[in-house]
Amino acid sequence: MNRGPLIFLGIFFALAFSWTGVVLTNQIQYGSLTPY
Amino acid sequence: MPNVSSLAASLNPATPTDMVARAELSEIDASAKWPVIVFLLSGLAWLLIGTGFALISSIKLHTPEFLGDYEWLTFGRARTAHLNSVVYGWSTNVAFAVAFWLMARLSRAKLRHGGLLIVAACFWNLGVTIGVIGILAGDSTSIEWLEIPPYATPLLFVAYALVGVWAVITFRFRKSEHIYVSQWYLLAALFWFPWLYSVAQIMLIFEPARGTVQALVNWWFAHNVLGLWFTPIGLAAAYYFIPKVLGKPIHSYYLSVLGFWSLAIFYNWAGVHHLIGGPVPAWVLSAGIAASLMMVIPVVVTAINHHFTMVGSFSALRYSPTLRFVVFGAVNYTLVSLTGSAMAIRGFNEVTHFTHFTVAHAHQGMYAFFTMVMFGSVYYILPRLLLKEWPSATLIRTHFWATAIGITFYWLELSIGGWIQGTEMNNANIAFIDVVQHTIPWLFLRSVAGIVITVGHVAFAVNVGWMLLMRRPAGVTAPTLFHSPTPLPTPSVR
Numbered sequence: 345m346n347r348g349p350l351i352f353l354g355i356f357f358a359l360a361f362s363w364t365g366v367v368l369t370n371q372i373q374y375g376s377l378t379p380y
Numbered sequence: 381m382p383n384v385s386s387l388a389a390s391l392n393p394a395t396p397t398d399m400v401a402r403a404e405l406s407e408i409d410a411s412a413k414w415p416v417i418v419f420l421l422s423g424l425a426w427l428l429i430g431t432g433f434a435l436i437s438s439i440k441l442h443t444p445e446f447l448g449d450y451e452w453l454t455f456g457r458a459r460t461a462h463l464n465s466v467v468y469g470w471s472t473n474v475a476f477a478v479a480f481w482l483m484a485r486l487s488r489a490k491l492r493h494g495g496l497l498i499v500a501a502c503f504w505n506l507g508v509t510i511g512v513i514g515i516l517a518g519d520s521t522s523i524e525w526l527e528i529p530p531y532a533t534p535l536l537f538v539a540y541a542l543v544g545v546w547a548v549i550t551f552r553f554r555k556s557e558h559i560y561v562s563q564w565y566l567l568a569a570l571f572w573f574p575w576l577y578s579v580a581q582i583m584l585i586f587e588p589a590r591g592t593v594q595a596l597v598n599w600w601f602a603h604n605v606l607g608l609w610f611t612p613i614g615l616a617a618a619y620y621f622i623p624k625v626l627g628k629p630i631h632s633y634y635l636s637v638l639g640f641w642s643l644a645i646f647y648n649w650a651g652v653h654h655l656i657g658g659p660v661p662a663w664v665l666s667a668g669i670a671a672s673l674m675m676v677i678p679v680v681v682t683a684i685n686h687h688f689t690m691v692g693s694f695s696a697l698r699y700s701p702t703l704r705f706v707v708f709g710a711v712n713y714t715l716v717s718l719t720g721s722a723m724a725i726r727g728f729n730e731v732t733h734f735t736h737f738t739v740a741h742a743h744q745g746m747y748a749f750f751t752m753v754m755f756g757s758v759y760y761i762l763p764r765l766l767l768k769e770w771p772s773a774t775l776i777r778t779h780f781w782a783t784a785i786g787i788t789f790y791w792l793e794l795s796i797g798g799w800i801q802g803t804e805m806n807n808a809n810i811a812f813i814d815v816v817q818h819t820i821p822w823l824f825l826r827s828v829a830g831i832v833i834t835v836g837h838v839a840f841a842v843n844v845g846w847m848l849l850m851r852r853p854a855g856v857t858a859p860t861l862f863h864s865p866t867p868l869p870t871p872s873v874r
Binding site (some may be wrong): 346347348351352354355356358359361362363365366367369372373374375376377378 | 551557558559567568571572575576579581589590591593595596600604608641644645648649651652660661664667668739
């Protein structure tokens, strides 16, 4: 693992994965619902 | 900027290679000296402040009338001031210091324009100071791990921008072609933290998300601050100092790769296990539980790698303060991570959720693992920056045993007390007030453990202060060790 750009891409997509799953998906799914 | 290795060589082309390498390291240390020292001393000040708030809030839990008339020191404020002092004051300052030094050393590159890093340290500490005073004044945001009031956070952002950019510049100008495992962890941590912090600030403070999305963002942030900021810095230090002190390579390069990428992929999903039983989508919780259990892979892999690096050299623990602190931290990394995986199992979580067991777990992670590794790192780094040795082995010994015994006792008794608390809370026949009263003896023991830990911190602070103030010896001095190694027998000459 001596290639800086590949390490960067790896660490970027690792956090992007959970950010998309935990934060973004739920925000889109029900984050803008108004109180009933 | 002069090129040090060529400078030594150009003065005398016949300079031995090892002497050129030593000159180069010494110049790198000189370039990092003041930024690292400023971050370290700021961290030390926050450690003492945070310890004071810890004792106050701990005593208040079993003796509520203690300092009961002071509005600024109610439990909610003192406990929150403790958390923010030790997380953003001590831990982050020392993480910056160790990360900078490691990055410069491993990149074999001088730290450029260190003065701007000192400015960053001033901004960071000003931000934390305003934040902690704001919390004591009652301005806490009440969002866990993000309690610092919004008027202080811009200072933290400016400071972090300077710090992050400088670390990347140091890496960019590296002379070493090889990127060591510690550098992977450092780069990842320095990239992940601003992402986590900025998303959390935007979605929780400045433009709050609605409903339970807030809770998801909060735990995505808070758990990842541990796992993707402090843990990588702690592991980077362990991967550097264990082989460095022993003078041998890490056991397996491939296990290092596996450990790094499995941590990167699984840890960032694990935080939502804090919401088990909460009103959030079931699939998110299941994904979080699965990721928490998959964390066994990086933890076991890292433990094997560190253990087999140590095999055959355990006797070095008798002598080296750095090694003893770092190995203590590394062992606790394994224990705390495996406990964390167990706590994500629904049946286990039903008992431990909302109990002191979680508090014990958090302290094992942040203190028994991270802080102990940082203490070990400071024992290695500071003599190389100040060009003088630690003045007192007795104070180092006091520091180690007080903190090691204190935190082990803390973790053990609060885990037991927390487990009992959890089983009693699940028993409908026991009144809640009785459950609360049954925790008092355990909370009292926690204060005792806290006092023992405080003794260690005072010993550490005295040793650092003494070292800063004492004169630099004229000649080369031997490193300060716990014991003097037995000299090898002199071979007889016939």
